[in-house]
Amino acid sequence: MHAILADMDLDTRILIVDDDDGIRKLMSSFLDKHGFRTETARSPIEMREKLAGQRYDLIVLDVMMPREDGLTALRGLQKTDGPPVIMLSAVGTDVDRIVGLEMGAEDYLAKPCNPRELLARIRTVLRRREREGAGAATAPAEAQDGGRILGFAGWRMDMDAHMLTDPANAVINLSDGEFRLMRAFVEHPRRVLTRDQLLDFARGEDSDHYDRAIDVQISRLRRKLATCESAVDLIRTVRNEGYMFVPVVTRG
Incomplete structure (x- = not known):
């Protein structure tokens, strides 16, 4: 190492x-x-x-x-x-x-x-x-067959291009941290993710476990998603447990 x-x-x-x-x-x-x-x-x-x-x-x-x-x-x-x-x-x-x-x-x-x-x-x-x-770099075949493009509720998330577009095809400007957090949600839809899990998914397994930082990042992400009416309650707070990404996610 x-x-x-x-x-x-x-x-x-x-x-x-x-x-x-x-x-x-x-x-x-x-x-x-x-x-x-x-x-x-x-x-x-x-x-x-x-x-x-x-x-x-x-x-x-x-x-x-x-x-x-x-x-x-x-x-x-x-x-x-x-x-x-x-x-x-x-x-x-x-x-x-x-x-x-x-x-x-x-x-x-x-x-x-x-x-x-x-x-x-x-x-x-x-x-x-x-x-x-x-x-x-290790998933070119998956990208070719559309597996790296995820869709939900009319939204489209291109994992390779690091691009999120709303149902009106407008690009949502996300920082690297916000994109990683969004990716964690769309790759684990309809299940409750704890703050610790979100930290591991979004910031890496060797990051500090800092619960409040995740709350702030999710709040910021929600504000950016809220520019579209269909984004209401995409990310649901589950009291005393964490957060859940509500929509069904499809590939391609």
């Missing part, structure tokens, strides 16, 4: 965005020593300049920065389908973590954080993305 991770690290580019010179240097130096290829940016403006000319596999993004904060920058990244983001914040309350996850961050760490914990979180996010990519 360590050898596999090392190989993955060597090809992985990480962008560290923080207005604190010392923190940028510390994180960059530590990650470089562990085989990653890192670059840094002092602000969201500099981050976007670097993104325009270079592909990155992950961004470590500070929340509290002057002029433009990290949450505003994160919102812009979600609109452009940017790389996964791990948020860092000196304000480490549950509310702040929920807000970061709700806006589409893959993970959230309170500052000051142990560099080894940051390294572990980065590898967790990258492993999760790698598994998802491998899953899509």
Whole structure:
């Protein structure tokens, strides 16, 4: 396992965005020593300049920065389908973590954080993305016969294109986390899924079990689905148990 991770690290580019010179240097130096290829940016403006000319596999993004904060920058990244983001914040309350996850961050760490914990979180996010990519690559035959297209109540979900369209054929813009959560529901319809199960399905088996984060993500997903009248009660809350995806799901 360590050898596999090392190989993955060597090809992985990480962008560290923080207005604190010392923190940028510390994180960059530590990650470089562990085989990653890192670059840094002092602000969201500099981050976007670097993104325009270079592909990155992950961004470590500070929340509290002057002029433009990290949450505003994160919102812009979600609109452009940017790389996964791990948020860092000196304000480490549950509310702040929920807000970061709700806006589409893959993970959230309170500052000051142990560099080894940051390294572990980065590898967790990258492993999760790698598994998802491998899953899509191993099912070409299923995709050809329509098995990767799921339908329900007039909606259409293309697993390979990561696209959800409503009955009027309008595309619903979902973050990566929202798409994984939606996929968990449509792949396990008409059965009650607990919060722990949804965390495992939607964020990976090695993610933190953080019940409130799932409640927030489901609330956000419901709001996006509610743009269509037929989306009423697609996701039902089962008191003291979890959530259930109500419609019958068909393939092809």
